[in-house]
Amino acid sequence: MAIISEGRHEFIMFASKGKRPLNSKSIPDVWRIKRVTGSQYPTQKPTEVFELMLKGSAENDFVVCDPFLGSGSSAIAAIKANCKFLGCDISEKAMSFSKERIEQFFNNKIG
Template sequence: MVQIKQSIKLYNQNCLDALKEIESESVDLILTDPPYNLGNFMRGRQTNLKKMRDNFFGDAGWDDMEFEEWIQSMHLYFEQAHRVLKKKGSMIMFMSLLRVESIVKIASKHNFYYKTTGVWHKKNPMPRNMNLHFINSTEGWLYFVVKGRTGTFNNEGKAIHDFIETALSPTGEKKYGGHPTQKPESLFEHFIKLLTNEDDVVLDPFMGSGTAGVVSKKTNRKFIGIEINEDYFQRATLRINDIEKNCYKLTSFNSQEMR
């Protein structure tokens, strides 16, 4: 585990193992973009994705579980997520629209209150197969609350739609290398400011390139990030630490010292 002062803790572990080390009812928001388990599905389609993008997620190896194995892993994840979230804590979970129904069913069995399914529209998606069919420019996200039906919602009296539109992550957000499914900071900032307050704790169990951690630090929230891939973990650590590199020094701790 790597700790950046007391406000940020990063785990280079399997999320199910790392979640067990997090204190019960200590997290205000889980904001995460887990694998959609579409690797096998996409490889069976007639596309030229591999030719158009060398880091195509379907060939990454972390998105190709058998469906039943994926379902079981999601059950274990939601069990731990429910435990670590505070009363009326929230979860925003990005997910392929193909998998939304499955996730809602799993979440309900672990006492998550389903609020809504929204859509993120990418204004500048890669025009894959544009002469063959519609360009894939949307991803789904789900909103849940635990131990209550309404949590923090800082809308300031404004109507907040469940449709969010941003560009993809700009080059400046990939300084230390990108991730095949990296989300832009502006997208995560929307949720963090809406669903948490300053000094609240944000958790991303599938941290990837560390966007949730970067935005949490910039908005004065505490952050816990988990990433199993060592390469992405190192990139995320450097990226998060770069925000105030003159003020924060990385220190390694063992699992007992971080409690």
């Protein structure tokens, strides 16, 4: 059986300790964001996806946790949002790639 098209959606989970409202209710439930092309990491998500999530849910110094770090897009979005970040991945390739990408982000931000 052939795959006719790639998946066009991802599921997002918002979790908090206790009751916590979202920062913004104006964020739509469907986002049209272009997929990353030409990446060296096969499942790289656009940083914009995580930026929108954080816009609606995070404040300065919040801790963002991504146990499926992959290419590090969530880490870069967290840094941009002035959040703390904790990320891990079972794949050594993912950890290496994301570390290099985050370092490159800091180098470009500073220099």
